[in-house]
Amino acid sequence: MSEKEKVMSWIDEHEQAIIEALQDIIKIPSVNPWFTDDQTITKEGEVQNYIASRLSKIGASINKWEPDPAKLAKFKDKPGYYADHKFENRPNLAATFKGTSDSGKSILLTGHIDVVKPGEGWTTPPFGGIRENNRIYGRGTVDMKGGVTAMIMAVEAIKRSGFNTKGDIIVGTVVDEEAGGMGTLDFIQQGYRADGCILTEPTGMNVAPLCRGILWGKIIIPGRSGHIEMPMGNWKTNGAVDAIDKAMIILENLKVLNKEWAVQKTHPLLPLPCQINVAQINAGEYPTSYANSAEIVFDAQYLPSEKDKNWLGGNVKQEIQEFIHQVAQLDPWLKENPPKIEWLIDADCGETSAEDPFVKCCENSLKQLAIDSKIEGTTCHTDMGWPINVGIPTINFGPGNSRAAHNSDEYLEVDELIKATKMIAMTIIDWCGISEE
Known part of the structure; x- marks a missing residue:
């Protein structure tokens, strides 16, 4: 069995664990405080603690910090800067897996863990993570805890299958995207760089190298x-x-x-x-x-x-x-x-050429998995602007239809969650290179 087959088999065999990981973070309400004064549902820090704990168990070096608007004041005329935003108990997280060789390319997997408030009209608990008819329901399932789960579990699948990567993997989970993107501004200004970036916003499994x-x-x-x-x-x-x-x-x-x-x-x-x-x-x-x-x-x-x-x-x-x-x-x-x-x-917005080698690598991952997909930009804002501004080829790719984001009874199909996990794992293997532990 090849390395890829072993990793894909691990994902199939651990489907329930992947589902439970998504349910775990849905059950931690992480509403951006820009939308509410209810501190019982603004637990972004607890989501980051969960992710840090999970990734440290498979060998990640963890860096967690709270953005400081005062230190970012030099970016006051740039994307994502808001002098009045507060970040107490709202940390960013970077989990780094060092590669084993200089021959592999590095990859950044990133996404935001803040969500909008639930609103009215739910028929399921908005922070329940209920599974029903092969769907997971809850605020943030699509935007974008489903994508965050897929990227975390893709790395875990590679590590649990007994492999390292030649190039570095950086997993970056940020706050404050739903209120303007200051989390990503701060993340990039901390100096994190890679040869390619997947931002796991929902794209319906399409590769989106552009956002408006x-x-x-x-x-x-x-x-x-x-x-x-x-x-x-x-x-x-x-x-x-x-x-x-x-x-x-x-x-x-x-x-x-x-x-x-x-x-x-x-x-x-x-x-x-x-x-x-x-x-x-x-x-x-x-x-x-x-x-x-x-x-x-x-x-x-x-x-x-x-x-x-x-x-x-x-x-x-x-x-x-x-x-x-x-x-x-x-x-x-x-x-x-x-x-x-x-x-x-x-x-802000951003665009990576559809002909860029990293875009082609991502597209090829979907072809290898026989997943129907196309190259199509996303009509709404994502955080891809800052990675592109500093020279990182970046795509949006994630499970779920973005039209379901911010809706009552927001849900994600289990099938898409698993397929997205496989696609990200496949891209890591092909882009970074892989070696036995």
Whole structure:
């Protein structure tokens, strides 16, 4: 039996152990505190302790530390930096397996262990890790504890099968991805490097060498309140102005802009063009008063080719600001009382060439396992930007459909969990090289 056959057999024989590893970390609630004040469900540190314990038993050198925004202040204009984020009991983790030879290439396996809050509508316990109909249910099964489990267990499969790798393996689990990516910024700035990186975000088992950047913004439209049952009067002489009516002007023009973006902002590896998607509309104070102000909260995407000099979406921010300014010129009130944009999040993006040898290695792993897959970018943000910025060829690859992320009754198919574990193990063997212990 070949080395690969032994490792794949170990995975098949230990399917239950792999499932239980995922259930274990689902049962540790690790909601990013950006989403909640409930400290009973913000246990990122406990997930890291579990992972550290597991990997140290198979020979990893463990480094665990809490990111310090003060020490990262020099990156204040770069992706992932937020001066007000707190990291007490929220450590990053790096587990390193040193290779046996200089002839093997190194690999970084990375993913985030924070999740969003459960929300409403669950029919199973959100932190129960329940298995039902060959699915594992729970917050984070898809985004992205399933992928994290697969990469951990792929390494364990190689080690438990009696092999070392010629190249180094680094397993990096980070915090804070769900609120902007400061965990990965800190991880990379600690100096961790490799010849290739798999970020185990859910991709439906596709190899995704690209992700889009994401801008969250709030357009604040001024109005002037007045009794809604009375004539509005002339706004130039202190009459009422309905901010909702003015917001509708902007909304209608956003539709026009999105049609242009649908043609201009596309990528051959992406199934969707970039758009400005309206997520929230907030306006008004009383049923009997015209809205004094209105807010349009939006999510806009941008391509790696549109990044600014700081690897962020500054160019697209400017484009949107200029567009809102132009729309304001169409209305006398808005021209004199221009809307303002408050930027909330700028989550970066990245791209590795589909022809890169590491991408080809990952693609070949799936072919060897006869797993249906394709090369397709992911339409949402992932943490792949920083590894790429420092020269590490990086792909997103993981089990589960990203559309299931953040949903109630989030679940992962057991079959995909096992296949993803095999794919990552196969890539480690081919990329790093393997030797007997």
